[in-house]
Amino acid sequence: MSKVRFAGISKAFGAVNALLPTDLDIPQGEFLTLLGPSGSGKTTLLNICAGYLPPSAGRLVVGGRDVTALPPRLRNMGMVFQNFALFPHLSVARNVAYGLEVRRLSRDEIARRVTDVLRMTRLDGYGDRAIRELSGGQQQRVALARAMVIQPDILLMDEPLGALDRQLRKEVQFEIRRLHAARPRTTIYVTHDQEEALVMSDRIAVMRAGRIVQIGSGADLYERPVDTFVARFLGESNLLAGTVGTIADGRASLAIAGLAEPLEGRAADGLRAGGPAAALLRPEMVRAHAGGFEARVAERVYLGELVAVRLTLASGHELWSRRLASEWSGRDVVEVGWDAGAISILPDASYES
Amino acid sequence: MMSRLALNGFVALVAAFLVLPILAIVPAAFSAQSFIRLPPETWSLRWWGAFFHDPSWRLTLFTSLKVATLTTLFAVIAGTAAALGIARSGPRGRALLTGLFLGPVVTPAIVLAVALYSMARATGLVGTATALVIAHTMLALPFVVLNVGVSLDGLDRRLLLAAAGLGAGSLHVFRTVTLPLIAPGVVGGAVFAFVTSFDEVVLSIFLAGPTVKTLPVRIWEEIRLEYTPVVAVGATVMLVLALSAAGAHRLLTRKAR
Numbered sequence: 001m002s003k004v005r006f007a008g009i010s011k012a013f014g015a016v017n018a019l020l021p022t023d024l025d026i027p028q029g030e031f032l033t034l035l036g037p038s039g040s041g042k043t044t045l046l047n048i049c050a051g052y053l054p055p056s057a058g059r060l061v062v063g064g065r066d067v068t069a070l071p072p073r074l075r076n077m078g079m080v081f082q083n084f085a086l087f088p089h090l091s092v093a094r095n096v097a098y099g100l101e102v103r104r105l106s107r108d109e110i111a112r113r114v115t116d117v118l119r120m121t122r123l124d125g126y127g128d129r130a131i132r133e134l135s136g137g138q139q140q141r142v143a144l145a146r147a148m149v150i151q152p153d154i155l156l157m158d159e160p161l162g163a164l165d166r167q168l169r170k171e172v173q174f175e176i177r178r179l180h181a182a183r184p185r186t187t188i189y190v191t192h193d194q195e196e197a198l199v200m201s202d203r204i205a206v207m208r209a210g211r212i213v214q215i216g217s218g219a220d221l222y223e224r225p226v227d228t229f230v231a232r233f234l235g236e237s238n239l240l241a242g243t244v245g246t247i248a249d250g251r252a253s254l255a256i257a258g259l260a261e262p263l264e265g266r267a268a269d270g271l272r273a274g275g276p277a278a279a280l281l282r283p284e285m286v287r288a289h290a291g292g293f294e295a296r297v298a299e300r301v302y303l304g305e306l307v308a309v310r311l312t313l314a315s316g317h318e319l320w321s322r323r324l325a326s327e328w329s330g331r332d333v334v335e336v337g338w339d340a341g342a343i344s345i346l347p348d349a350s351y352e353s
Numbered sequence: 354m355m356s357r358l359a360l361n362g363f364v365a366l367v368a369a370f371l372v373l374p375i376l377a378i379v380p381a382a383f384s385a386q387s388f389i390r391l392p393p394e395t396w397s398l399r400w401w402g403a404f405f406h407d408p409s410w411r412l413t414l415f416t417s418l419k420v421a422t423l424t425t426l427f428a429v430i431a432g433t434a435a436a437l438g439i440a441r442s443g444p445r446g447r448a449l450l451t452g453l454f455l456g457p458v459v460t461p462a463i464v465l466a467v468a469l470y471s472m473a474r475a476t477g478l479v480g481t482a483t484a485l486v487i488a489h490t491m492l493a494l495p496f497v498v499l500n501v502g503v504s505l506d507g508l509d510r511r512l513l514l515a516a517a518g519l520g521a522g523s524l525h526v527f528r529t530v531t532l533p534l535i536a537p538g539v540v541g542g543a544v545f546a547f548v549t550s551f552d553e554v555v556l557s558i559f560l561a562g563p564t565v566k567t568l569p570v571r572i573w574e575e576i577r578l579e580y581t582p583v584v585a586v587g588a589t590v591m592l593v594l595a596l597s598a599a600g601a602h603r604l605l606t607r608k609a610r
Contacts, residue, residue, distance in 0.1 A: 052514055072517045079518045085511040089533045098529075099519035150519060 003028045004049070004154060004186055009058035011044050018044045020211040021058060029184035033197040035233065036207030042190045043158060045207075049188060050156050051075050062153055073102075078147030080157040084139050086131045092142050093118070093127035099150035117149040120179065137168045144176070148185075155187040161196060173199045194234050198222075206230050208349075222282075226268055229349035231280045238281040238319045241348065244271050252345040254279050258315030265343030280344040283308065286321035288328070289337025295319070297332050311336055375592060381585035389582055400582040404590070410583070413571040414590065417551055420482055420567060424489040424550035429543050431490070432497025433535075439498070440505040454498045457491050462555040465491070470559040480562020488560055489550035496549060497542030504538025537606040544602040548595050 004026040011019040019041040026032050034042035047053035049060060051072035059068045067075055078099075086095050093114050100110045118124050121141040131139065140160060147155060157176075161169045177200050180187060191197055197204045198218040205215040206229075214226045218234075225231040228239055240263070242256035252267035254277055263279045271277055298318070299310035307325040311334070312318055319336070321328065328334070377391055382400060384393035404410050439450045457465065469488050470479070478484040508531065516526040532539075554569040561570045572587045 050518060052518075072514070073520045073522060075518075076520070077518060079515065081511050081515060083509075083511070085509065085515040087512060087516075087530060098516065098521070102520040102525060146519070 003063060004188075005059075005061040006045070006049075007059045007061065009045070009048055009055045009060060011041075011048060011053065012056045017210050019048070019055075022212060024205065024212065024215075026186055026188070028186055031180050031184075031187045031189065031200055031202045033189045033191060033201040033204045034207055035191060035194065035197045035204050037192055037233075039209075040207040041210040042192075042207045044210075046156055046158055046188060046190050049154065050077055050079050076150065076152055077154045077156055078150055078152035080140075080143045080147050080155070080160045082159045082162050084143040084160075084163070086139060086142055086146070088131050090131070091127065092123065092129050092131065092134070095131065095142055096127075096146045096149055098146065103150070113149055117145045120148075120182075121145045121175075136164050137172060140164060140172055141175075144179075148179075153186065155185050157187065157189045159191055160189075161191070161193070169193075169196070176200055198234075204234075206233055213349075224266070224268070224344070225280065225346060227270070227347045227349040228278050228280070231344075231346060236283050236320065236322065238283060238286065239278040239346075240281070240317060241276065241278050244273050244275050244277045244345065247271055247273055252277075254345050256315075256317070258313075258317065263343055263345075265345050266341070268344060268346045270347040271345060276348050277345050278348050280346050281319065281338060281342055283320045283322040285338045285342035286311070286319050286336055287323055287338065288334055290335055292335045292337030295334055295336050297328065297334060300328065378585050378588045379592070381582050382589045384582045384585070387581060389580055389585060393582075400586045403583050404586040407583075410571065410587070413566050413568045416482065416565055417568040420485045420489060421547050421550040423482075423486045424493050425543050425546045427486065427490045428493035428497045428546040429539060432494050432542055432546070433501050433539055435494070436498050436501035436505055436538075437531075439502060451498075451502070455495045458495045466556045466559040469556060473560055479560060480565055482565050484560040485557060485565065485567065488556040489553055492553060492556070493546035493549040496545035497539075500542035500545065501535055501538040504535035508534055540605045541602060544598045548598050551591065551594060551598075 004024075006022055006024040008021045008023060009019065010017070010021040022041075022045065024045075034045060036042045044053060048055045051067070051070060055068065059066055061067070062075070087098065090098070096114050096117060097110050100113060105113075114127065115124075118127060121144055123138065123141055123145060126134070126138065126142075131142070134142065140163075143160065147157075161172055164172060173196055180200070189196075189200065201218065203215060203217055204221055205212045206221060207213065208229055214221060214230050216224075221230055221234050225234065228237075231237045231239065240254075240256050242254040242263070245253035245255050245262050247267050250267055251264060252271055253262040253264045255262045256279065265279060293313050295311040295313050297309055298312045301308040301310075302325070303322070305324070306322050307328055309321045309323075309328045310318060311321060313336075321336070380392055381389045383396050383398065384390070385395035385397035385399060386393060435450075435454055439447055439454070442450060465488075469484070469491075473479045473484045478487075512530055512534070513526055516530045517523075521529065551567075552569065553567070554573060557567050557570045558573065561567060566574075568587055568591060572584050572591075575581075575584050575587070
């Protein structure tokens with residue numbers, strides 16, 4: 001369990017920059033998720049951390065020790081692979097014991113730690129099973145047990161739930177959360193699934209095109225995204241494109257074609273008066289409001305406890321609303337509004353190179 | 354229904370075509386007469402006695418087994434190492450190296466024989482077991498490279514990364530992960546190597562000498578002198594050993610799976 005520092009770490013494959021120079025500090029015991037679409041550099045960053053990929057530049061420091069040049073076997077990191085990479089010719093217990101046997105621990109110590117970790121991952125009694133006899137969820141837990149039992153300085157996970165079905169993914173998310181809470185261990189978790197990121201992480205780093213776009217708690221990212229990319233990637237969003245009017249005191253106004261009044265909201269960094277930007281309005285903020293904008297209900301999607309409604313404004317703009325089902329029942333023409341703090345004005349990520 | 358019958362008949366014919374020569378030689382080994390005639394008119398084990406009581410036949414059998422065992426040993430070690438090297442090289446090197454290692458298979462045996470004979474003469478190795486082992490290893494190597502190569506292709510590289518990540522050095526990874534998982538390929542290669550050597554006749558005729566002679570070479574010489582059923586016994590012994598090797602392979606690889 002150690003503080004981890006990436007200092008100017010980058011990776012280029014030929015002319016392709018998989019990872020631009022990246023600085024990242026991870027405090028001891030933190031669960032950090034790298035969240036991003038494929039090709040965003042998140043797995044590259046993870047593999048550099050594990051030592052499977054040498055960085056093109058930069059240094060990696062773990063617990064005060066520069067490990068940049070160390071081979072994977074000397075790094076003491078526990079990796080959980082996407083498809084688990086369990087040794088098919090070894091039993092569950094032998095898989096878990098592998099890293100301990102390499103470390104030449106005594107037989108008793110190995111047996112004790114294997115039993116411990118199998119109990120912790122709710123695999124007691126499965127030690128003698130062959131890997132192929134296990135379900136996907138059980139294999140996932142063996143992979144986790146094998147990585148944790150060596151008491152790694154950092155636990156690395158590369159989309160470890162990708163191979164599981166939806167119900168199981170949910171269960172394992174909470175399992176990992178519980179294990180992390182019981183024994184906090186510096187963890188770097190890679191995923192493209194926002195729900196996984198939100199459920200498990202202390203902090204989330206959203207990546208795009210080889211760099212970290214924003215890093216913060218789930219609430220930070222959801223409530224104060226730095227641009228439209230982060231807004232789209234975390235949660236549902238209504239984005240209305242327009243032109244920035246005034247910027248003052250952390251607030252900005254945005255003129256939107258077809259709307260009589262500009263929208264006003266929290267200003268993100270990087271706005272330029274007269275430049276293009278977008279207003280972010282989360283669907284759960286769009287509610288029925290007497291005296292608000294007149295809108296027509298164009299579509300209703302039943303989501304169980306919620307209903308998603310597509311609203312068409314008189315200006316032609318469309319807004320999605322996600323509210324309790326009762327709020328939009330019955331009527332086809334409604335008046336909609338939102339609280340004053342509901343809107344953020346964000347730079348439009350699609351204008352970036 | 355008719356077409357099905359016709360198909361079955363055709364398959365039976367092909368099978369007979371493949372198996373008949375074997376079925377012909379085995380009964381001949383149990384003949385009581387002094388010449389090979391099919392089917393034998395009277396049966397006995399006299400030629401088996403002749404084969405196993407004759408020190409020169411026994412010596413050739415022993416030589417064959419010794420050469421085949423040594424060949425297997427060298428071919429498996431060198432072939433496995435080569436396959437590992439090929440698997441690690443880039444796509445271009447891979448094609449080149451594979452072609453190189455398969456060379457002895459596509460080279461006509463007689464060309465190899467002439468080449469090896471001249472080299473053996475130059476080094477004074479003609480008529481030695483050493484020459485036979487070297488020549489047979491050349492022929493057997495490609496089978497090991499191929500078999501192990503196929504196993505390596507099926508090996509998930511992430512298992513090796515996982516083992517290294519857990520702290521294992523490359524030798525430990527090889528011993529505990531790579532080798533157990535490619536074992537079926539290694540065993541298959543070993544069986545092919547053994548049978549290749551045991552069965553080899555062209556190179557062996559060139560390289561064998563009066564005291565160092567393999568069983569197929571002796572059978573070849575015997576046939577040209579006198580055509581007695583002892584030749585059939587020799588052939589049957591070879592057949593049994595080859596079938597045992599194939600059977601052992603099946604048994605071992607099934608266990609591995």
